[in-house]
Amino acid sequence: MSVMTSTPDRVHIVGLGYVGLPLAVAFSKHLTVTGFDLDPTRVDELIRGHDRNGEVQLDSVGGDSLEYVTDPECLSDASFIIVAVPTPVDENNEPVLDHLESASRMVGHAFKSRSEGLQPPVVVYESTTFPGCTEEICGPAIGESSGLEPGVDFKLGYSPERTNFGDAEHTLQTVIKVVSGQDEETTSLIETVYGQIAISGTHRAPDIRTAEAAKVIENVQRDLNIALVNELAILFDRLGLSTSDVLDAASTKWNFSRYSPGLVGGHCIPVDPYYLTYKAEEAGFHPSLILAGRNTNEQIPGFIEEKLRSLLGGKGKHLTDCRVLIMGVAFKPNVSDIRNSKAITLAKLLAESGARIEVYDPLVDVNIMERMDLVPGGDPSEMNGRYDAIIVATGHDVFLDGSVDNYCEWFADSGVMIDIPGDFSPSLQDLMESRGDLYWRP
Numbered sequence: 001m002s003v004m005t006s007t008p009d010r011v012h013i014v015g016l017g018y019v020g021l022p023l024a025v026a027f028s029k030h031l032t033v034t035g036f037d038l039d040p041t042r043v044d045e046l047i048r049g050h051d052r053n054g055e056v057q058l059d060s061v062g063g064d065s066l067e068y069v070t071d072p073e074c075l076s077d078a079s080f081i082i083v084a085v086p087t088p089v090d091e092n093n094e095p096v097l098d099h100l101e102s103a104s105r106m107v108g109h110a111f112k113s114r115s116e117g118l119q120p121p122v123v124v125y126e127s128t129t130f131p132g133c134t135e136e137i138c139g140p141a142i143g144e145s146s147g148l149e150p151g152v153d154f155k156l157g158y159s160p161e162r163t164n165f166g167d168a169e170h171t172l173q174t175v176i177k178v179v180s181g182q183d184e185e186t187t188s189l190i191e192t193v194y195g196q197i198a199i200s201g202t203h204r205a206p207d208i209r210t211a212e213a214a215k216v217i218e219n220v221q222r223d224l225n226i227a228l229v230n231e232l233a234i235l236f237d238r239l240g241l242s243t244s245d246v247l248d249a250a251s252t253k254w255n256f257s258r259y260s261p262g263l264v265g266g267h268c269i270p271v272d273p274y275y276l277t278y279k280a281e282e283a284g285f286h287p288s289l290i291l292a293g294r295n296t297n298e299q300i301p302g303f304i305e306e307k308l309r310s311l312l313g314g315k316g317k318h319l320t321d322c323r324v325l326i327m328g329v330a331f332k333p334n335v336s337d338i339r340n341s342k343a344i345t346l347a348k349l350l351a352e353s354g355a356r357i358e359v360y361d362p363l364v365d366v367n368i369m370e371r372m373d374l375v376p377g378g379d380p381s382e383m384n385g386r387y388d389a390i391i392v393a394t395g396h397d398v399f400l401d402g403s404v405d406n407y408c409e410w411f412a413d414s415g416v417m418i419d420i421p422g423d424f425s426p427s428l429q430d431l432m433e434s435r436g437d438l439y440w441r442p
């Protein structure tokens with residue numbers, strides 16, 4: 001049976017998180033949108049106009065074109081469904097496909113009560129995954145729970161999310177949207193639908209597996225590039241070289257790509273490579289380079305802990321007797337998201353070593369920090385004379401507002417600052433060194 005030829009006037013979005021909600025809002029400017037999420041609290045908040053992720057100003061979103069629901073039966077007569085549910089890894093770094101599988105079964109179950117005579121629906125996945133997942137796992141899950149045949153009674157597609165949350169430049173509107181479908185006709189329909197919101201255009205991948213692979217390698221490449229510069233930072237520290245000075249010099253060559261050393265956290269870059277390595281191992285291939293990069297990036301909190309220990313040692317202090325402030329606990333600058341934040345890994349590591357750790361992040365809710373067993377440092381006006389060391393873990397812009405000299409006042413006596421993003425170099429660095437404090441950046 002052929003897929004519908006006219007553009008649908010309604011899309012259904014399954015999963016209203018960081019990816020699904022902005023997508024629902026963008027589509028609602030062109031089509032009617034039904035947003036479905038399993039979590040009733042999330043749906044209640046959205047109905048009340050509150051996005052806890054701070055991605056979308058819902059009070060500016062127009063009324064009737066966007067509805068939020070928790071009843072999966074809304075999917076039974078849907079013509080175009082987009083699935084954006086989580087794809088995490090477990091404690092062994094194996095893909096957890098439960099969300100994708102259960103969302104697919106739920107879609108299939110809803111299709112059982114589909115009205116007669118409707119054209120085959122299209123189900124497009126946006127979740128990051130390995131090549132083959134949509135057609136080998138999601139499609140069959142819909143098929144088994146609905147009794148329908150994939151590719152005949154319903155069509156599959158894949159269009160990865162690749163925007164960068166917290167980044168006003170790379171948005172749904174400005175990033176090219178990769179689209180793919182089970183056949184040419186389905187790909188064309190998906191391209192037309194997404195073409196309404198992807199102002200910068202779409203790219204047709206030849207098939208779904210290619211689009212899945214393209215998405216995952218975008219993050220593999222970034223992980224590996226950062227891993228290389230992280231390894232160099234560890235090496236240059238051993239050699240007594242400044243990594244940033246070396247990078248400044250090397251970057252003057254036309255084909256040198258500059259990356260900054262640092263903590264690699266969050267739910268994409270440290271997670272997605274494991275989806276590809278899982279598929280590689282399944283195919284009998286050991287992806288040693290990708291795994292080595294992951295391993296290097298995971299070692300950075302331990303490297304920073306060792307560095308702090310040695311810098312404090314140079315001042316005759318022991319980590320166990322010190323009070324340390326970690327600035328920035330979100331996993332990346334200018335967002336409130338703490339999922340898989342390596343700043344938190346670092347805080348826990350230092351606390352296990354016996355240091356008294358406090359954290360300061362004006363973007364993250366204090367209650368969330370306390371639930372993570374972190375100790376908020378409180379109001380900055382009360383921080384003077386408190387700390388032996390400060391580690392800037394996440395470089396929020398807000399840290400650079402106003403007079404950064406005040407941070408020197410937060411030291412108990414002469415202090416140590418580790419500035420992982422390097423944002424305070426050279427201004428604060430010069431001041432600190434003139435006061436006899438130690439400043440170090442990777």
Ligand SMILES: NC(=O)c1ccc[n+]([C@@H]2O[C@H](COP(=O)([O-])OP(=O)(O)OC[C@H]3O[C@@H](n4cnc5c(N)ncnc54)[C@H](O)[C@@H]3O)[C@@H](O)[C@H]2O)c1
Pocket residue numbers: 014015016017018019020036037038039042084085086087099102103106126127128129161162163164165267268
């Ligand atoms: N957040 C990002 O920056 C980003 C960027 C690119 C790709 N991705 C990928 O997009 C996917 C979604 O990520 P996210 O950050 O939006 O996740 P999220 O955790 O913010 O949101 C997922 C939502 O899906 C809901 N959900 C879970 N199972 C469901 C089900 N069976 N039915 C309906 N709703 C369900 C959850 O309640 C939650 O609200 C992941 O595969 C992720 O890797 C995320």
